[in-house]
Structures are given as structure tokens and as C-alpha cells.
Amino acid sequence: MNNGGSGNFLLVPIPEYPPPDAAASKTVKIAVLGASNVGKTALIVRFLTKRFIGDYEANTGALYSRKVTLDGEEVSLQIQDTPCVALQDDAEGLNCQEQINRSIYWADGYVLVFSIADQRSYRTVRPLYQHVRRIHPSGNIPVVLIGNKSDLLRARQVPADEGAHLASSLGGAYFEASARENHQSVRAAFLQLCHEVSRALGGANGEKRRGGLHLARPKSPNMQELKRRFRQVLSSKVKSAGAL
Template sequence: MSVGPERNLGDNATGGQGALKPYLKRKKSSLGETKIAVLGAEGVGKSALSVRFITKRFIGEYDQTAESKYKYSTVVDGEQMAFEVLDTRSVNEDCGAREDVMRWADGYVLVYSIVSRKSFNLLQEVQKKVEEFKKGSNVPIVILANKADLEHMRQVTSEEGQTFAISLGCPFIELSASEDVSDVTDAFHALCRDIVEYKRRSRTFFDRVFGAFGREKVSS
């Protein structure tokens, strides 16, 4: 089953596919808005995780030739939060980490499959691209190791995933999109909290800088 263009994904959610540029025009998001890009190699379960978070339903098959952006409103820690989730398409193993995607997003879900060593190795390259683009800033990230239900086919150990996350200072969750709806929700909510905190810190910094600049102009 595939998620089609402009398909209704639930009471508070909408989904759409199409050209990337029109819906990635960057607008400054408020504290009550969260833009999340889901990055990872083809076949790791990016679409399943995105739709699982938004609808709580599991869908196993998707059209991997198109990208989808979903809008979803829910309550996180007692506050209404408007999510925009971009389920990216991996082109030539770029894992969806293109410049327009990275510029658009407030934070990133990095996904690999525990049954694919290649997907884990590619994700480490994606992290480097994100850091380079964001100029080394501590941008909000969560790492998801998907397909934990396929333990008998495992190629990447839990310890490797945890070590990778520790090196980035970000949360790490090993889960199954098909079985662990609560873990999927927790992962997106954790990233949302980090994004809100990141925005608050950034705004405080700029307020101090531009506030001081304004005072200097007045005194001169």
C-alpha cells in the first residue's frame, strides 16, 4: 500500500507528494512549529516511521520514487505543536541529505536498518554533511535503528548505534516501525523538545547580541 498525493492521513494530518522545491521554501518557524526531515538510505523504513508517527498505523510498502511532506498537529508536554515531517527520497545514496532539505529542516531523524551495514555506514556520512552545512552547530538530531524485529538478520550491533549517538550527543532508539508505535512517538517527541530548546537558546543569543548592538547605537 502506498501513500498517494494529498491523501488524508488522519483527523489532524495531511500528506502530499510532488516537486521538492515548492514546499521547501524556508520560512522561520515559531516555537510551536517543528520542521523535521527524515534521512536515511533507501529501504530503511523512513516512510513507515513517518506515517507510523502521524497515523499510528503501520504500512509496509511505499512508492520510493517520490518524497512526501506531512502536516500533523498534536500535544507535546501540554503544548500544542504543529509538525511538518519530510519523508525524503534517497537519490544516488545521498539519503535525502540535500542542501534544500537541510536548509528547510529544524531537526533531523537519521534512520538506518539493523539488518543493513551499508545503511549504517551511509548514515555516518550524512551526519558529516549535516555538520558541515550547519557549520558545526549542535543541531537537533535523533538516531533511529529500525527493524529491530529482525534480530536474526542483524548486521549492526546496538553498541555501535549507541556509540555513534554518544559521539553526536543525541538520543538513540532501537525500534521496529511495525511493532513499536510508542517508541516511534517518543522519538519524534524527543526531537521536538530538542528543537524547541535549540530555538530558545538561539533566540536568547541573538537577543543578547542585537540588544547590545542597539544599546551601542543609542549611546553613540
Template structure:
């Protein structure tokens, strides 16, 4: 049984895909800061418990073991603690790289730290997204640069603020590129609108027959009086 402690991270020193002794099983251990990830890894690999550890930048451990009669190499990537800010979790690049590299991910929390427990659900969702991803994280920005476009890596199910920010910035760019309407056009549009809103002038009513007869009688009476006076 042999334990190898490699001080480099996965990103700096990728592990070989195949071991001369057989298969390689790769695991990444992630969780909040100070929950005991390193102690858990060392306990598994060496059977020893060490209570105090210095914060690490992500150490890679390797051990050869027998699994169902087969000699395999187990590689365990320890990772720095993940922090939650503003109810959102962001994985550092080296942690993201470790998750994508691993065949399995161990999520660790402390029973004395409720915040580390609440972090697990979000970490699980991020891990699922990383394993489902089929487009490399660098390909999107690269394509956007080639096309001369802005790039935003967002998830509609994870973070509303990021989605809102992407659309809001697009609106700001459009507003800057689109010229403002001239003042005369705005006044004309207002006048047309007011004209359309103004009530229609009622048409005068046609005189009825009774009114015409009354006016005709008045005209005849006037003529008779005129003739008589003469």
C-alpha cells in the same frame, strides 16, 4: 488532531515560518534507500504501520500537537534514499534543501542492512556542514562566473579525490597557458649544467728548489762538455 499529507517537496512548497496556531517545528528524515523512513514517519504521525511503500520523491507531512501545553505544528519532510558510491556520499539537491530547511534531522538505518549503518556517520558529517554553511550553495558558482574563474565546492576533511581533482585541473590549465621552453634554451641550460658538473682541471705544481738546482747543474754540465769538445 489533524494530519496533512502534502505530496510536494520542501523545495517546491516551502512551509510558512509561522503557524496561526503557534510555533512550527520542522524535521527532515534521511537515510539509505529502503531502510523504512516512510514507515517510521507514518507510524509516528498516524500510529499505523504499513509494511510496503512505493519509493517517494519526498513527501511533506504536517500535524498539530500539544507540546508542554502549547499548540504547535510539526512538519516532517520524508526524503528519498541516499546512496553511497565509491565510498563517498552525495546529497541530491532536494535532500540538501530539506536538511537546510529543517530544525532537526532524523538519521535512519536498518539493523538488517550494514551498509545503511555505515552511511550514518557520513550523513551526520554532511548535515553538520550544511548547518554550519553561511554561504548559499549558488553564491559560490555565481561569484566565480562573475570573476571568470572555475569553481569547485570541496571539503578537505571529507573527500581527497575532489581536492586532488581541483588542483590537478588547475595545473592542467596552467600548463596549457604557459609556453614550452625553446629547444635551444633547453640545450644551453644542459650545457651550463654539464659545465658546472665537470671536474676542475688541476693547476700544475710549481717546481721546488731541489728540482731547480738539479736542472741548473745539468745546464752547466752541458756547457762544460761543449767547451771541452771545442
């Protein structure tokens, strides 16, 4: 990956306490947020592996780690997958699990995801961003907005210009992407956010100023649990193919 990252990556949980020799490297922490069925996990897996797996178990909030090179500097990239958020009946507030609040507080930058084929998921984005702002009331918040499922053009409910306008109002860039069909747009979105976060953090061991809620970082999942989830997905696909 030229100018964006090394070719080596690990789909592993992030240790609760990094080893001493890792303390000198900068850590870029990103949370991926959005409503249900917008493809958050699929986007992360597509970015990290270039592969697409269409079916996943219910999101348990996995953490992934990868070494990447940003602006000539090797950094540790940590990506937090999150459970879905939902609009309340009044379409103003959000129903957020405590794990999501922890993830927001923990992260340095945010990928906000909606489906271009789901207007309600799009309407979730602004309240979700406002929720992030309440947890981090001061300073700039690096963010990108991804309109996923761009392969479903006939089912489109959100015009591209609306997505771009919303992203601009939030101070971020807009990307339309298809985790199913196109790795390049997914990669471009994640790498832009990684660069923005890295620059905001400054030098090695840079730490942003935290404001708002003081919450513990999200817990890492067990490695065996992550392996089990991937084996289950792959096994179900093999069975489906055999049935045909």
C-alpha cells in the same frame, strides 16, 4: 497522546506560504534521512497514524503536517520525508539529490535512520551527519538515531551497542525500533526530537540561525498525489489478500 501531542492530525502537504493566522504559532521542522530500504516512510506513517503499511512507491519527498502539544505549548509539526542517500564507492562521500540538501537546510532537527539488518545503511549515517554539519556549520544540531527493523533480530548486522555509541558521538539519542511491530519506540524517538527542537527554537516564531548553503525550502507535493499513493498501496494489499 499525553505530554506529547494532540489526537488530531492531518496527512496533508504543507502550504508553501502559511496563512496569516498561523504565523503566531511555533513551527517544528524535521527531516527524516537515511539510505534506501531502511523504512523512513514507514516510520513517519507509524508515528502519525499508528499504522504500518509495508509497501510504498519510490519516495517523492512528501511533507506531512500535524498540530502537537510540546511542553504545554501547541506547535505546528512538519515532517519532511526524503529520497535515499547512498555511499559513494569509496564509502566516504555521499550521493545526495539536491532535494535532500534543500530538506537539510530547511529542517530544524533530523531523524537519521538505518536498518539493524543492513551494515551499509549504518555506515551511511556518519557521512550523512557530516553532510548536515557542512550545511549547518555552527550551532547545535538536534538529532536522534533510529535503528529500524528491530523485529529482524536473526538478520541483525549492527549490534545495539554500536548504534548507541554512534548516536552518542553525534550528540543524539539512540532508539531501536520496528515500524512494523511497535509504535511506542517510534513515537518516543520522534517526540524526543520534537521536544529538543522546540526548546532550541525558544519562543513562538523562534528561528534558528542559518549557516552554510542558502537553499530554497523543499516544495510540497500535490494533495491528490499523496492520496493516490496511499490508495495504490491499499489497493495492492487488497488484491494480494484476494489472491490468497
